[in-house]
Amino acid sequence: MEQTDRTAAMLGIGTAVPEYRLDQADTAQRLAQALENYPDSARWAKRLFKQCGVETRYTCEANLLETAENCRYFSVGSNDSAPSTAQRMAIYKQEAVPLAMEAAKRALLDGQVAAAEITHLITVSCTGQFLPGIDSILARQLDLAAAVNRIPLNFLGCAAGLKAVSLARELVAGQPDAKVLIVCVELCTLHIQPSSTREALFGASFFGDGASACIVGRPQSIHRSCFHLGQERSVLLPDGAEEMVWELGDYGFDLYLSTNIPKLIGKFVPEQIDQLMAGEKPELWAIHPGGKGIIDTLQQLYELTDEQTMPSRSVLRHFGNMSSATILFVLHAMRQELLERKAGRTDGIAVAFGPGLTCELLRISYVPLAAAQQQEQLRDESYV
Numbered sequence: 001m002e003q004t005d006r007t008a009a010m011l012g013i014g015t016a017v018p019e020y021r022l023d024q025a026d027t028a029q030r031l032a033q034a035l036e037n038y039p040d041s042a043r044w045a046k047r048l049f050k051q052c053g054v055e056t057r058y059t060c061e062a063n064l065l066e067t068a069e070n071c072r073y074f075s076v077g078s079n080d081s082a083p084s085t086a087q088r089m090a091i092y093k094q095e096a097v098p099l100a101m102e103a104a105k106r107a108l109l110d111g112q113v114a115a116a117e118i119t120h121l122i123t124v125s126c127t128g129q130f131l132p133g134i135d136s137i138l139a140r141q142l143d144l145a146a147a148v149n150r151i152p153l154n155f156l157g158c159a160a161g162l163k164a165v166s167l168a169r170e171l172v173a174g175q176p177d178a179k180v181l182i183v184c185v186e187l188c189t190l191h192i193q194p195s196s197t198r199e200a201l202f203g204a205s206f207f208g209d210g211a212s213a214c215i216v217g218r219p220q221s222i223h224r225s226c227f228h229l230g231q232e233r234s235v236l237l238p239d240g241a242e243e244m245v246w247e248l249g250d251y252g253f254d255l256y257l258s259t260n261i262p263k264l265i266g267k268f269v270p271e272q273i274d275q276l277m278a279g280e281k282p283e284l285w286a287i288h289p290g291g292k293g294i295i296d297t298l299q300q301l302y303e304l305t306d307e308q309t310m311p312s313r314s315v316l317r318h319f320g321n322m323s324s325a326t327i328l329f330v331l332h333a334m335r336q337e338l339l340e341r342k343a344g345r346t347d348g349i350a351v352a353f354g355p356g357l358t359c360e361l362l363r364i365s366y367v368p369l370a371a372a373q374q375q376e377q378l379r380d381e382s383y384v
Contacts, residue, residue, distance in 0.1 A: 008172040009219040009367070010165070010227040011179075012111020013332045016102035016211045017058040017319065018095065020065055022189070024054050030067065031204070034074035041196040048205045053292035053313065057208030057320030059189040060095040075194040082194040088252045092128030092187050097137050099211040100185040103325075104142060107181065107213035110224075115142050117179045118215075120149045120171055122164045124184040124324045126157050126246065127191065127253070138183060157246060158290050159354030160184070161212070161324035166232035166362055168216035179217040184325040186210065191252035203255040206291065208320030212328035219367075225339055227331060230363030233276045237268045240357025261357070262293035266301055269351075269359055276361050277349065284348020284366060285309060286334055288327045289316035294353065311337065327352050331364075338366050 028049035035042035059065075063072055075081045083091075100123075108115060121144060123135040135150040151167070153160050161184045168180035188207035193200040219226060243258035285304055287295055289312045299309050311334040319329060327350060338346065346366045353359055 007218065008169040008216055008229045010229065010331065011113060011215040011217050011219060012107045012109070012226075013328055013335065014103045014106025014108070014110055014213045015325075015329050015332055016099050016106065018060040018099060018209050020059045020062055022057050022059055022064065022208070024049055024056060027064075030071065031074055031201075033068035034071065034076050035196055038076065038196040041198070041201065044198060045201045045205070048201060051292075052206045053289075053295075053316045054206045054208075054320045055317050057189075057206075057318075059209050060099070060187050061091060061189055064189055064192070073192040073194060076196050082251050085248065085250060085252055088190045089128055089130065091190055093130045096125065096128060096185045096187055096211075097134060097141075099209075100134055100138060100183050100213070101141055103185070103211040103213040104138060104181060104183050107215050108142075111215040113179055113215050113217070115144055118142075118144050118148055118181045119175070119178045120151065120168070120180040122151045122153060122168060122180060122182045124153045124156070124160045124164050124182065125186060126155045126160065126323055127186045127188055129154060134183070134185065144181075155246075156324070157244070157354035157358070158288060158321070158323045158326065159352040159358045159360045161327040162288065162350055162352040162360040162362055163234065164324075165214065165216065165229065165327075165350075166234065166360065169229045169232065169362075172216055172218060176218065179215060181213065181215055183213045184211060184328065186323040186325050188321070188323055191255065193251060193254065199256050202257060206316070206320050208322050210319055210322035210325045210329065212322075212325040212332070214328055214331075225335070225366065225368040227335065228365040228367050230365065231276060232363070233272060233361040235272050235359050237264060237357045237359055240264050243357055244353075244355045246355060257291070259293075261291070261353070262297040264357060265294060265353065265359075266297045269298075270301060272359055272361060273349065273351070276363060280347070282349040283308070283346050284334065284364060285312070286327065286330045286348065286350035286364065287312040288330065288352035289313065290321055290353055292316065298351070335366065338368075342368075344368060
């Protein structure tokens with residue numbers, strides 16, 4: 001990937017999770033107790049929870065830690081006690097903003113960027129909505145400029161986090177002094193359904209809550225080792241329109257994820273990756289862990305090592321799938337690992353999938369601080 005003085009980079013990353021931690025084995029046991037009148041569903045749920053690659057995740061909803069008989073989200077057989085969509089949205093409004101704020105502040109601190117420097121704010125969420133939105137509230141609470149360009153990306157699903165990064169890269173490419181703050185916040189567990197159907201149980205098995213943020217701008221010597229951002233590719237894959245569906249219901253949002261998604265990714269995505277990479281083989285793979293099967297499919301197709309998929313599997317194991325927020329968790333974990341082993345410049349790819357079936361791809365390069373400073377010095381000398 002050619003690096004010039006117009007390079008856009010991810011200057012800082014911040015992540016945050018709610019205070020309540022869900023242990024996967026305990027949650028599966030309590031859900032199975034709620035399904036005691038549906039023994040086939042209870043057995044399937046236990047197996048699914050064990051095999052989906054998640055050990056822990058986080059939730060903003062304390063009631064999800066209650067016993068089976070007291071958990072309103074596990075009230076199988078009767079929706080009388082299940083939270084309505086309005087009640088779930090009230091919790092979302094209360095909990096989403098402070099979580100988003102925490103991630104945003106950490107990204108600003110990590111990137112050594114002052115709030116006054118932010119020119120654009122991109123907010124991302126698909127698990128709740130209200131107006132005035134998170135974008136306007138964050139702008140005020142972070143003390144951003146009144147004229148900051150606010151761009152909400154709502155209801156775009158898991159791929160929206162990487163879509164926001166690609167959009168920020170384009171903004172920075174066209175405006176040299178732009179610094180874009182991206183904030184993703186998803187409270188997925190609010191939409192766990194009181195149902196014995198396999199579709200509902202599948203959705204309940206691996207989604208978690210979290211927020212992530214990053215700053216995109218042009219790197220300077222003060223910025224720590226970071227990811228430089230290259231060419232992006234966004235494509236709507238064939239045969240996938242009905243494979244990932246997210247609709248509003250009376251008791252939250254109803255999610256349907258087809259078991260065919262990994263197969264479709266294996267069939268159609270390699271062509272897209274090959275076009276983006278122009279024959280180059282990425283060393284870094286920031287894969288959105290939309291499910292264990294997605295990681296497995298790409299690892300098998302490209303003969304990736306366990307080390308190459310470790311950031312994605314680790315995030316899935318410890319946090320679950322947090323929809324749009326997840327890809328920044330993966331990049332954060334990847335950067336930490338590269339820093340710890342004092343890696344040199346390393347090229348790679350970030351990939352995420354969403355409803356449609358949408359595929360978002362972005363070339364990335366990890367550039368350590370020393371290399372970035374040397375690069376800046378060479379640029380400065382070329383202007384003398």
